[in-house]
Amino acid sequence: MANTTYTLVLLRHGQSEWNEKNLFTGWVDVPLTDKGRAEAARGGELLKDEGLAPDVLHTSLLKRAITTANLALEAADRQWIPVKRSWRLNERHYGALQGKDKAEVKAEFGEEQFMVWRRSFDTPPPALEDSSEFSQAGEERYADLGEQAPRTEALKNVIDRLLPYWEESIVPDLKAGKTVMVAAHGNSLRALVKHLDGISDEQIAGLNIPTGIPLVYELDEDFTPVTPGGRYLDPEAAAAGAAAVAAQGNAR
Numbered sequence: 001m002a003n004t005t006y007t008l009v010l011l012r013h014g015q016s017e018w019n020e021k022n023l024f025t026g027w028v029d030v031p032l033t034d035k036g037r038a039e040a041a042r043g044g045e046l047l048k049d050e051g052l053a054p055d056v057l058h059t060s061l062l063k064r065a066i067t068t069a070n071l072a073l074e075a076a077d078r079q080w081i082p083v084k085r086s087w088r089l090n091e092r093h094y095g096a097l098q099g100k101d102k103a104e105v106k107a108e109f110g111e112e113q114f115m116v117w118r119r120s121f122d123t124p125p126p127a128l129e130d131s132s133e134f135s136q137a138g139e140e141r142y143a144d145l146g147e148q149a150p151r152t153e154a155l156k157n158v159i160d161r162l163l164p165y166w167e168e169s170i171v172p173d174l175k176a177g178k179t180v181m182v183a184a185h186g187n188s189l190r191a192l193v194k195h196l197d198g199i200s201d202e203q204i205a206g207l208n209i210p211t212g213i214p215l216v217y218e219l220d221e222d223f224t225p226v227t228p229g230g231r232y233l234d235p236e237a238a239a240a241g242a243a244a245v246a247a248q249g250n251a252r
């Protein structure tokens with residue numbers, strides 16, 4: 001593409017055990033299902049078929065993103081590339097909703113409150129108690145964060161903690177001419193896409209990211225997407241996957 005200066009590949013992890021069970025997950029470190037592992041490998045095949053070879057990988061600290069990246073890079077024969085990991089790419093901390101069934105929360109609190117908690121820009125769910133079995137407070141991997149570690153987040157908070165990492169770690173790799181792969185999560189990638197595409201606080205509510213399908217952004221020298229919204233390597237599967245995410249919480 002004529003104006004392309006930088007190439008960025010975004011990959012949401014494949015289906016996790018709690019995606020399958022329809023539970024709010026956030027910072028709980030759940031593994032992939034077999035389906036999720038297959039999605040991840042296929043994501044790598046799609047990259048390979050497209051001739052896209054990541055030079056550097058950025059992931060969250062959560063195993064569903066880490067494993068997805070490993071499987072995708074294995075399929076793309078790029079396992080050797082350097083890796084950087086940061087809590088700033090973690091999923092949104094889902095507060096007191098972590099571990100709860102989405103359909104049950106919707107039934108108990110109603111559709112409107114459910115959607116505010118899931119997709120409003122700046123209203124977080126209630127904070128998660130440190131004593132909860134689903135709390136990450138005190139975990140070794142977040143030791144550097146100390147008391148700054150979140151107990152709940154809205155999308156706005158995710159953007160605030162993600163953008164410094166984007167500017168300080170990812171942008172320099174892009175400027176160095178590297179094809180950058182970011183393996184992360186539904187809401188941390190929504191935060192990044194909102195920033196890249198300049199999506200409004202209202203419009204972002206309707207945007208969902210499917211599991212396991214590479215989303216490629218060609219960016220110009222100002223980091224503006226050459227194609228707004230980027231390009232999924234399997235657009236049909238991506239549309240179906242995004243619709244399935246939007247429908248989570250509906251009776252099955």
Ligand SMILES: O=C(O)[C@@H](CO)OP(=O)(O)O
Pocket residue numbers: 019023024025026027091092094118186187245248
């Ligand atoms: O539970 C979560 O952590 C996220 C992603 O799976 O869910 P949602 O799409 O409802 O924000």
